[in-house]
Amino acid sequence: MAVITLFGVAVVVFCLLRVVPGDPVAMMVGPAASAADIAALRAHYGLDGPLPLQFLTWLKAALVGDFGTSITRHQSVLSILGAYLPATIELAFSALLVAILLGGATAVVATLLRQHRTSAAIDALNGVFLALPDFIWALILVLAFGVAVPLLPLTGRIDPSIDVPFATNFLLMESIITGRFAVAGNIAAHMAMPTLALALPLAAVIARVLRQALNEAMVQDYVLLARIKGMSELRLILHEALRNAVGPTLALTGVQATFLIGGTVVVERIFAYPGIGNLAIEAVINRDFPLIQGLVLMFGLIFILINIAVDLTVVALNPRLRHV
Amino acid sequence: MSEVLLGVHSLSVRADGGQRILRDVSFDLAPGEVHGLVGESGAGKSTLVKVILGILPRSMVRTGGNVVYCGRDLFTLPAPAFRALLGSEIALIPQDPLTALNPGRRIDAQLTDGFRLKQRLSWRDAEARAVTLLEEVHIREPRRVMRSYPHELSGGMRQRVLIAAAFALDPKLIIADEPTTALDVTVQKQILRLIHGMQERHRTALVFVTHDLGVVAQICDTTSVMYMGKVMEQGPTERLLAAPRHPYTTALIAANPRHDRPESGLKPIPAAVIAAMRAEIAAGDANG
Numbered sequence: 001m002a003v004i005t006l007f008g009v010a011v012v013v014f015c016l017l018r019v020v021p022g023d024p025v026a027m028m029v030g031p032a033a034s035a036a037d038i039a040a041l042r043a044h045y046g047l048d049g050p051l052p053l054q055f056l057t058w059l060k061a062a063l064v065g066d067f068g069t070s071i072t073r074h075q076s077v078l079s080i081l082g083a084y085l086p087a088t089i090e091l092a093f094s095a096l097l098v099a100i101l102l103g104g105a106t107a108v109v110a111t112l113l114r115q116h117r118t119s120a121a122i123d124a125l126n127g128v129f130l131a132l133p134d135f136i137w138a139l140i141l142v143l144a145f146g147v148a149v150p151l152l153p154l155t156g157r158i159d160p161s162i163d164v165p166f167a168t169n170f171l172l173m174e175s176i177i178t179g180r181f182a183v184a185g186n187i188a189a190h191m192a193m194p195t196l197a198l199a200l201p202l203a204a205v206i207a208r209v210l211r212q213a214l215n216e217a218m219v220q221d222y223v224l225l226a227r228i229k230g231m232s233e234l235r236l237i238l239h240e241a242l243r244n245a246v247g248p249t250l251a252l253t254g255v256q257a258t259f260l261i262g263g264t265v266v267v268e269r270i271f272a273y274p275g276i277g278n279l280a281i282e283a284v285i286n287r288d289f290p291l292i293q294g295l296v297l298m299f300g301l302i303f304i305l306i307n308i309a310v311d312l313t314v315v316a317l318n319p320r321l322r323h324v
Numbered sequence: 325m326s327e328v329l330l331g332v333h334s335l336s337v338r339a340d341g342g343q344r345i346l347r348d349v350s351f352d353l354a355p356g357e358v359h360g361l362v363g364e365s366g367a368g369k370s371t372l373v374k375v376i377l378g379i380l381p382r383s384m385v386r387t388g389g390n391v392v393y394c395g396r397d398l399f400t401l402p403a404p405a406f407r408a409l410l411g412s413e414i415a416l417i418p419q420d421p422l423t424a425l426n427p428g429r430r431i432d433a434q435l436t437d438g439f440r441l442k443q444r445l446s447w448r449d450a451e452a453r454a455v456t457l458l459e460e461v462h463i464r465e466p467r468r469v470m471r472s473y474p475h476e477l478s479g480g481m482r483q484r485v486l487i488a489a490a491f492a493l494d495p496k497l498i499i500a501d502e503p504t505t506a507l508d509v510t511v512q513k514q515i516l517r518l519i520h521g522m523q524e525r526h527r528t529a530l531v532f533v534t535h536d537l538g539v540v541a542q543i544c545d546t547t548s549v550m551y552m553g554k555v556m557e558q559g560p561t562e563r564l565l566a567a568p569r570h571p572y573t574t575a576l577i578a579a580n581p582r583h584d585r586p587e588s589g590l591k592p593i594p595a596a597v598i599a600a601m602r603a604e605i606a607a608g609d610a611n612g
Contacts, residue, residue, distance in 0.1 A: 115382075221423035225486075228377055229437055230410035243428035319428060319473040 002304045009300040010062075010293070014055050017289050024071045024287040045071060047289070058293065067297070068290035070283075077294035081276065085298065086169035087157055088264050088275030094172075094191055095198035096257055102199060103206025110207070111214040111237050129204035134263040138197035138270045145193060153190050155272035162186060194271045198263050202256050209252050213245035220244075247314055254310030258303045328392075329355045329529050330376075330497055335389035337371055337380065337553070344609060345371050345384060347554040351546075355496065356527040360544030360561065362534060362576070368553035369533045370419075373501050376531070377416060378406060393497070412442045415490040417500040417519065421482035421507070425474035431485055432470040438492045457488040461518060480511040484518065491522050498523070499531045504539070516542065537580045541565055549573050554605050571597045 025041045042048045046057055061068060067077035106126065113119040132140075146154045153159070158171060164183055168174050172191065175184040217223060218241050226240045268277035276295055283291040315321045330353040337346040346368045353359045361369045374380045376391050378398065391398045393414065398406065418424040426434055432451060435458070439450035451470070458466035461484040474482055483503065490498050500519060504512040520543045523530050532544055540547050540561055548558045549572065557570035568574045575593045 221418060221420060222426040224379060225416065225418055225424045226426070226437070227379065228410050228414075228416045229489075230407045230412065230442065231437070232407065235441075240426055240429075244426070317428070319430075320475050 002308075005304060006297065006300050010059070010297055011055070013293055013296045014058065015051070017292060018051060018054075022287045024289055027287050028071065045289075058290075062297075067294040070291040071288045072283075072286045073288075073291070077290050080279070080291065081294055081298055083169055084274060084276045084279045087171070087273065088261075088268070088277060090170060090172045091191060091194055091198070091268070091273065091275055092257075092261055092264060094195045095202070095260055096253075098195055098199035099202035099206060099260075100253065103203035104210060106203065106207035107210035107214055108234075108237055108242075110211045111218065111241075112233060114215060114218075126204050126207050129200055130208060132201065134197050134201055134260075135266045135270065137200050138194065138267050141193040141197055142270070152192050154193075155190075157190050157274055158183070158187050159190075190273075194264075194267045194273050197267050197270075198260050201263075202253070202260055205256050206249060206253055210245060210249040213248055214241050217241035217245040243317065247318055250310060250314055250317070254307055257306050257310075261299060261302055261306070327354055328352045329357075329394065330531070331392040332372075332376070333389050333392065335372070335375060335391065336387045337368075337375060337384050338387050340383045340385075345553050346375070347552070347605065347608065348389070349548075349550075349553070349555055350389075351548050351555070351558060353497070353529050353531065353546075355529050357545045358523065358530040358532055358543050360532050360534060360540040360547040361550060362537060362540055362547060363550035364535060366552070367550040369535075369550060370501060371553070372550075373416075373499050373531070373533060376499065377410070377414070408442075411438050411495075412493045413495050414497045414499070415493070415495040417483075417487055417490045417498060417503045419502045419505055421479050421486055424486055425482055427474055429473075430470070431472050431474070431477075435470070435485065435489055435492065438489070442493055453492070454488075457492055458485070460491075460522070461485075461488045463488075479507055480515065483507060483511075483515055487515070487519060487522065491526055491528070494526055495528060497529045497531070499533070501533045502535070505535075519543070537565070537576055549576065551601055552605055554608065556601065572601055 025038055025045070025047065029038060029041065039048070046054060049057075058068065065078065067081075069076055070080055073080060106122065110119050110122045110126075113122070142154065145152045162183060164175075164180065166174055172184060172187045175181070175187060214237060218236070220241075223236055223240045226236055231240070264275060265277035265280055267273070268275045269281050272278070276298060280292070280295045280299075282288075283295060332349060332351050335346055335349045336344065338344055349368070349372060351359060361372060363369050371380070371384065375386060376398070380386065386399070390400075393409065398409075401409075425431075432454060435454040436445075436447070436450035439445040439453050440447065443450075445453065455466045455470060458469060463469050463481065463484055469477065469481065469485070477485070483506075487503070503519060504515050507515060516539060519530075519532075522528070523543075530543075532539070534540060544561045546559065547561045547564050548555045549564070549570065550556065551572055557564060557568065557573045559569075564573060565577060568577060572593070575591075575597045578591050579593055581590055
């Protein structure tokens with residue numbers, strides 16, 4: 001199933017790239033290049049020949065792990081992805097974590113206060129967060145914490161003056177694990193705004209769906225009986241209702257998380273964050289076909305992995321779905 | 325009946341729209357005694373249970389009366405003190421065992437809640453107590469049941485688990501809200517015998533809600549017959565069944581199917597009795 005999806009993605013991207021206007025070879029050579037030079041370059045990058053043949057050539061190489069060479073960077077696509085992907089993974093996971101914590105906490109608080117007038121205010125505020133997309137949040141954050149109150153670094157992933165060797169490209173994780181907390185703090189400060197920009201809209205979605213599910217769970221008989229066992233309201237929400245309410249939220253979070261990955265493209269651009277989103281825009285501008293192809297496939301793979309992870313978690317949380 | 329464990333005094337409840345749900349309901353319950361609440365659906369039995377347990381829905385308001393437990397007015401009790409009573413001294417056996425257990429938690433977790441939260445027992449001790457409880461409600465393979473989720477158990481088994489949970493902390497008062505209604509007829513009798521046996525062994529006072537006079541005859545010391553939220557007749561069960569004073573009680577007894585005399589068939593409540601009762605209730609409402 002996943003293989004078919006990836007194959008479909010590969011075919012569509014391959015065709016689209018060659019249909020949209022723009023020629024990588026024309027971008028590479030100057031206007032003075034002769035027709036013969038251009039033809040030679042085309043042949044070198046495998047850009048001559050009919051489309052199906054080009055695709056088969058690419059597929060054959062891709063199946064053994066060779067995704068070609070970037071036209072602009074003259075490096076293998078795989079090594080470029082290896083260098084840029086960890087930054088995006090760290091950003092996306094931080095955003096997902098923040099969104100789940102923020103959205104979950106909002107839903108629990110709103111449920112606690114559901115007989116209060118304040119809960120209407122929480123709903124209204126949540127509606128605003130729901131309505132604004134990630135790149136708007138990015139701009140708001142830039143204005144707030146970059147310009148008005150310059151607290152956070154505006155661009156990049158780490159202060160260029162910090163000169164410590166890293167064994168991997170998972171800079172944040174590595175510095176936390178190795179105990180270099182000052183470095184980790186610097187990286188976290190750089191990541192704060194892009195993370196928040198990506199997390200806030202998702203947090204609003206999670207808060208809304210989870211709150212709805214919690215409200216429904218709170219009137220179930222088993223919650224009533226637990227109340228008669230003398231449990232506190234917070235305990236009722238966390239121990240009795242949440243477990244049964246979290247399923248639909250989680251499924252939706254999986255879908256939304258794929259939007260979050262898509263959102264990294266724009267948000268990484270705004271904050272000049274060196275991840276695959278930023279790389280993707282550069283690759284498209286340069287018509288770097290092999291790199292685009294590899295990137296899109298990578299995005300496809302991430303989507304599939306997220307969905308598998310979500311499905312497994314949903315099953316793990318719902319005893320009735322086990323052993324089937 | 326000198327000592328009173330639970331005293332319900334002139335309790336009245338109205339719905340949002342103003343309709344009366346409970347009309348001046350009173351009864352006293354001595355420690356270890358069983359009081360039956362009998363009536364058709366809509367008689368206000370469940371509402372009465374909810375008021376006592378402090379879980380009246382938002383759509384209803386208490387307009388008068390109080391509930392006194394061990395000399396303490398439950399309605400003026402601060403919330404934490406009331407929560408402390410629930411579970412440890414007052415427990416509920418719910419009506420529908422299929423919805424009353426949390427589908428996402430294992431039986432061991434749900435059955436040990438009280439031990440762990442109220443008595444601060446360790447998981448291991450709480451588990452041992454829970455297994456003993458399951459044996460007491462005649463569940464075979466208690467250890468397997470402990471590791472099960474509710475959907476893996478039958479309705480009768482789940483009701484046994486809920487009975488075990490209700491008796492777990494040896495409460496002084498248990499409210500059984502039609503605990504056999506949702507079960508198969510064959511299972512009903514076993515569950516009734518089980519509750520009765522547990523109640524006698526633990527000397528627990530029981531408020532038993534039912535629409536079945538046969539059940540009342542078997543286990544209730546005293547009984548209130550309710551109609552439209554009003555107690556029509558109240559007294560010792562034996563006297564009430566042998567020499568009913570209210571025509572509605574008489575009609576209810578007559579309406580109960582007799583398995584020993586199937587030729588008598590089913591008798592509905594006579595329209596004249598209902599009309600007279602409604603007039604009585606309307607007169608009471610006009611005065612109150």
